[in-house]
Amino acid sequence: MxxxxxxxxxxxxxxxNEAVKDVSFDVNEGECVVLAGDNGAGxxxxxxxxSGVYTPTEGEVHFDGVRLTGxxxxxxxTAGIETIYQDLALADNLxxxxxxxxxxxxxxxxxxxxxxxxxxxxxxxxxxxQSLGIVVPDPTAPVREMSGGQRQAIAIARAIxxxxxxxxxxxxxxxxxxxxxxxxxxxxERLKLKGVGIILISHNLPDIFAAADRxxxxxxxxxxxxxxxxxxxxxxxxxxxMGATL
Amino acid sequence: xxxxxxxxxxxxxxxxxxxxxxxxxxxxxxxxxQLETGGTFLFRLYTLQSIAVAASQILLLALGLxxxxxxxxxDLSIAFTTGFSxxxxxxxxxxxxxxxxxxxxxxxxxxxLLAAIVVGLINGWLVAFISVPSFIGxxxxxxxxxxxxxxxxxxxxxxxxxxxAREIGNGIILGFxxxxxxxxxxxxxxxxxxxxxxxxxxxxxxxxxxxxxxxxGVDVKKHLVILFVLSALTAGIGGLIYTGRFSAGxxxxxxxxxxxxxxxxxxxxxxxxxxxGTVVGTxxxxxxxxxxxxxxxxxxxxxxxxFVAVGLVIIVAVIVDQSRDRLTGVSS
Numbered sequence: 383m384x385x386x387x388x389x390x391x392x393x394x395x396x397x398x399n400e401a402v403k404d405v406s407f408d409v410n411e412g413e414c415v416v417l418a419g420d421n422g423a424g425x426x427x428x429x430x431x432x433s434g435v436y437t438p439t440e441g442e443v444h445f446d447g448v449r450l451t452g453x454x455x456x457x458x459x460t461a462g463i464e465t466i467y468q469d470l471a472l473a474d475n476l477x478x479x480x481x482x483x484x485x486x487x488x489x490x491x492x493x494x495x496x497x498x499x500x501x502x503x504x505x506x507x508x509x510x511x512q513s514l515g516i517v518v519p520d521p522t523a524p525v526r527e528m529s530g531g532q533r534q535a536i537a538i539a540r541a542i543x544x545x546x547x548x549x550x551x552x553x554x555x556x557x558x559x560x561x562x563x564x565x566x567x568x569x570x571e572r573l574k575l576k577g578v579g580i581i582l583i584s585h586n587l588p589d590i591f592a593a594a595d596r597x598x599x600x601x602x603x604x605x606x607x608x609x610x611x612x613x614x615x616x617x618x619x620x621x622x623x624m625g626a627t628l
Numbered sequence: 629x630x631x632x633x634x635x636x637x638x639x640x641x642x643x644x645x646x647x648x649x650x651x652x653x654x655x656x657x658x659x660x661x662q663l664e665t666g667g668t669f670l671f672r673l674y675t676l677q678s679i680a681v682a683a684s685q686i687l688l689l690a691l692g693l694x695x696x697x698x699x700x701x702x703d704l705s706i707a708f709t710t711g712f713s714x715x716x717x718x719x720x721x722x723x724x725x726x727x728x729x730x731x732x733x734x735x736x737x738x739x740x741l742l743a744a745i746v747v748g749l750i751n752g753w754l755v756a757f758i759s760v761p762s763f764i765g766x767x768x769x770x771x772x773x774x775x776x777x778x779x780x781x782x783x784x785x786x787x788x789x790x791x792x793a794r795e796i797g798n799g800i801i802l803g804f805x806x807x808x809x810x811x812x813x814x815x816x817x818x819x820x821x822x823x824x825x826x827x828x829x830x831x832x833x834x835x836x837x838x839x840x841x842x843x844x845g846v847d848v849k850k851h852l853v854i855l856f857v858l859s860a861l862t863a864g865i866g867g868l869i870y871t872g873r874f875s876a877g878x879x880x881x882x883x884x885x886x887x888x889x890x891x892x893x894x895x896x897x898x899x900x901x902x903x904x905g906t907v908v909g910t911x912x913x914x915x916x917x918x919x920x921x922x923x924x925x926x927x928x929x930x931x932x933x934x935f936v937a938v939g940l941v942i943i944v945a946v947i948v949d950q951s952r953d954r955l956t957g958v959s960s
Contacts, residue, residue, distance in 0.1 A: 456845070473833035473840040475903040480829055485844025487826045497824045 384447070386411045386579045387432070387463075387548055391441035394427050401427045403603035406441075409548065414570055414580040416590045419600035420623050425583045428600070429550050432581070433465045434458040446547065464541035465550040468557065470533055474526035478518055478536050479503035481525055482510065482543055510539040514572050516565075530558040531565030538569055548579040555589055567592050585623070587616050601625040642952045646895055646912045649941075653916065657923040669926060677805055683918035684811030687911065688866030689882060689889035691811075691818045692859030694910045697893050698822065699855055700835035700902025701755060701762035706863035706889065708773035709747045710882025713740040713867030715777045717793075718786035718877025726789045733792040737868055744864025745857055747773050752853030766856075777879035787876040797872025807869045814862055819907035831855065835902030888917050891938055895945040904949075916941065 385408035394402040402424040409415045417425045430436040432443055434455035442451040450458055459465075472481050480487070483503045489496040504521045511518055516535040518528070525533055534554055541549050551570075555563040570593050573580055584590050590597055591611050599606045599622040606622040641648075654670055661669035669675060689706050696703045717740035724732040747769055754765035799806040822828040830851055833841045842848055863882060870881040894900075895916055896909025920941070921934045 469837075469839065471837065471839045471843045473836045473903075475832055475836040476829065480833075481840075484829070484833060484840060485846050487829055489826065495820070495824075496826075498826070498829065 385409060386413075386446060387581075388444045389428070389432065389441070390444075392428060392431055392438050392443070393440040394424075394431060394436060395439045400603055402431070402438075404441075405600065405603070405605055407598050407605065407608070409579045409581060411547070411579055412574045412577045413595045414574055414582055414593050416582045416584055416594040416597045417600060418585060418590050418597055418619060418623060419606075420585065422602075423600040423623070424603040425600055426552070429465065429552065429581060429583060432458075433463060433550060462545060462547040463550065464544070464546035464548070466534075466537045466541060466552070466554065468553055470537040472525050472533060472536060475524050477504060477522055478507040478511065478525055478528075478539075479505075479521065481536050482507045482540050484540075486544075506543070507536070507539065510543050511535055513576075514539060514542075514569055516569075529562055529565075531562035531569075534558075534562075534566050535569055538573065542573065542576065542578060546578065548581070549573060550581045550583075552583045553585075554582070555584070555586065563589070587619065590619065591616075599623055639952065642948055643897070645948050646897065646909060646916065646945075649895075649944075650912055650916050650919065653919055653923065657919070657926065660927055664927075669923070673803075675922065675926075677808075679915065679918045679922050680808045681805050682921055683911075683914040684805075684807045685866060685869070686885055686888045686892050686914040686917055687811045687815060688807075688869065689863050689885050690892040690910050690914055691814050691907065692862035693889055694893050694896070694898065694905055694907055695818065695822060695831055696762070696855050696859045697898045697900075698835050698902060698905045699831045699852070700838075701852070701855070702890075703751060703762065703766045703856060703859045704886070705747055705751055705766040705769040705773055706859060707882040707886035708770050708777060708879070709744050709860045709863040710867040710870065710885070711877075711879040712747065712773045712777040713744045713864035714871045714877035714881040715781040715786055715867075715879055716740045716743040716877070717868050717871045718788050719780060721788045721790050721793060721871075722786060726791075728790075730792050733790060733796070736793070737796075740868050740871075741861065741864050744860045744867070748857035748860025749853065751860065752856035755856065756849040756852035774879060781877065781879050785876045785878045788871070789875065793872045794875055795872070797869055797874065807873065810865065810869060814865065815907055815911055818858075818862075822907055827851075827854075832903055835904070887935075888914075888938060891942045891945070892917055894949070895941060897949070899949050900946075913945075 387409040390406050392402055392405045405428050407415065417428060419425050427436065431438045434453055437452060442449060445461060445463060448461065450461065473484060479500060480503060488499040488503055490499045508518060508521050514535050516532055518532065525536055538549065554566050570580060582593055594611050597609050597611060597619060599619060601623060602625055606625065657669045661667055689710060693703055693706060717736045720736035720739050721732055751766050751769055754760040755762045796806055801809060822831065830841050830846050834848065834851065838848065867881055871877045892913030893905060893910050895913035896905060898905025917938055920937045924934050924937060925931055
């Protein structure tokens with residue numbers, strides 16, 4: 383089976399500083415790969431090379447059989463890789479439907495003039511969110527009135543509604559309370575069931591063990607080790623994060 | 629997550645407060661008129677027309693401004709864009725003389741609007757491409773538009789003699805003064821733009837979170853330029869009406885209205901931080917201010933009290949806005 387995403391020998395140099403020295407890993411369909419590592423280990427640089435924000439100094443990324451290296455961030459999104467940032471990039475004053483369709487709104491013509499099809503977009507949002515196991519109490523309310531987990535779900539819904547095959551999530555639980563962290567973990571499970579590949583960045587050990595099919599530990603710009611959660615424990619992961627390679 | 633009925637009642641009350649306030653002051657002036665003079669305040673054609681004309685003057689500046697404020701920006705230059713357009717229109721009419729008829733007036737209207745569009749393009753370019761904060765950028769063009777208008781006008785008011793132009797400012801069609809009809813048409817177009825089009829959604833999203841529209845692939849710079857051009861355009865229309873009404877173009881035609889226009893937008897429910905506000909709200913805001921203006925004159929108080937009254941209403945509007953934020957912001 384060929385991997386959904388395959389990163390080979392990624393290296394990124396900023397001036398004299400080598401942020402990422404040599405990172406290779408694969409992500410399969412419906413698999414959640416966690417990139418774990420301490421601050422400065424190179425996690426963010428790696429995902430930015432995948433999402434097209436940075437061009438790698440060396441190495442390449444293949445996705446769904448296509449070479450992505452050197453393509454623009456926009457082209458990579460269109461190819462099916464969606465990045466969900468910590469700030470979620472939601473318009474807090476709009477309802478879930480408009481957030482789902484932002485930039486690609488549906489309209490219908492009345493007397494030749496285009497009018498936003500708010501109801502239709504709202505219904506679609508409710509459907510997509512339902513498929514993620516989220517029930518929105520009031521789909522006409524702006525998303526600022528929703529919980530952190532629900533807001534995360536809207537950002538994820540936007541990704542999968544536009545046919546993302548791989549979702550990159552950057553510390554999705556960092557700003558959330560405990561019940562909402564659980565909601566996000568449940569969302570990740572459902573995304574996996576839909577066959578979506580996930581790269582999750584985290585340095586929170588309980589999250590890492592709860593979500594990961596494979597854990598890839600980065601330390602000082604290289605892969606310090608790769609483990610399945612069943613073969614390892616907190617202690618070993620922390621030791622690898624600190625740079626004690628095994 | 630569930631709100632108790634008390635909070636949601638209070639919230640709808642705060643959302644509708646401008647309507648309530650309008651009814652309240654109308655009631656107040658009506659009661660005053662009945663008790664003091666034994667006559668009516670509200671139920672006279674003259675009163676209604678005067679209030680409507682005053683409101684439409686404010687509205688022509690406030691409508692474009694509403695869009696800019698919803699997007700999280702401000703346009704201070706509108707006061708002098710109005711004057712600039714007024715002077716330019718008057719100069720064109722004066723140049724061709726009173727024999728030119730409608731042809732001259734239509735040409736003058738076109739050139740006057742072009743003058744406004746130039747100011748809007750400069751504002752949009754400064755904010756979108758040079759990233760100048762809109763408060764500073766439009767304060768700069770406020771000064772420039774004022775100076776240029778005074779220079780081309782030779783430092784004086786440009787009076788004209790044109791029956792056609794006077795018709796635009798003072799004509800009445802089916803009982804409705806022309807300025808009111810013009811403001812109503814612009815209000816309907818802008819209300820459609822803001823509530824029913826993609827452009828409107830992107831304007832709200834821009835006011836809430838610029839990253840949300842940028843990552844959705846919207847050309848934010850172009851959007852900002854269009855917003856500032858629309859704002860200048862409605863202010864320019866205000867200037868054309870002014871020249872028609874007074875048969876003269878004055879560089880400071882819009883100056884006294886700026887405060888009222890900004891106030892109308894905020895009374896109408898907009899927020900300084902952007903992402904909120906509606907055209908209907910702004911219309912109510914403008915009517916409230918016009919009622920205060922006319923009502924105070926009607927009740928025989930020195931006219932300067934209107935500035936105090938409008939200032940107070942602005943402060944109330946901001947307090948209402950903040951309590952609304954507190955009510956909606958604590959739900960998560």
